[in-house]
Amino acid sequence: MQSYAHTQPPSIGGSLHPLPSIHSVPKPEAPTDDALLEQLLGRIADLVADRIVGRAASSPDQPPDDWMDAQAAANYLGVHRDTLRKLAAERAVPVHQDRPGCKLYFHRDELDEWRRTSRPTRRNLRAVA
Numbered sequence: 001m002q003s004y005a006h007t008q009p010p011s012i013g014g015s016l017h018p019l020p021s022i023h024s025v026p027k028p029e030a031p032t033d034d035a036l037l038e039q040l041l042g043r044i045a046d047l048v049a050d051r052i053v054g055r056a057a058s059s060p061d062q063p064p065d066d067w068m069d070a071q072a073a074a075n076y077l078g079v080h081r082d083t084l085r086k087l088a089a090e091r092a093v094p095v096h097q098d099r100p101g102c103k104l105y106f107h108r109d110e111l112d113e114w115r116r117t118s119r120p121t122r123r124n125l126r127a128v129a
Contacts (some may be wrong), residue, residue: 066108075104077115092118 072086074081085104088095094110097103 036126068106068108068111070104070106073104073111077111 046092068076070084071081074084077084084093084106086091088104094107094114096105
C-alpha cells in the first residue's frame, strides 16, 4: 500500500515537512472490467432470488413466525390478553419466559397442541376483570 507521505517525523529543532495536498493522494482504481462486475452481481442476485423462492415454497402452510407475544397469542386463541396471562401464571397454557417479570412468549405449535389435548373449558377462558 502506498503511503500518503514519504517523510520522516520532524526532529526536535528540525523543520516541519508539509503534508501532501489532496490532489497528490492517489485515487482508488476503478474496476477495469465493468461487464465482469455486472455478470457477477447478476449471478449473486439470481442465487439470492432462488434461495428466497426455495424457502417460501418449502413450507407453504407453515407461517413464517411461530413465536408470538401475549397479544398475538390471545388473538390467535380468541381470548382476552389478560385471560391468557392468567392461564400462563397458573401454568395452564404452555408459555416461555426468559425470567420472572419478563415478556411472555408462546409457540404456535404448543398452543395448537394445548387446544387439542386440554379441552379448555369456558370457566378457564372467562374474561378477567
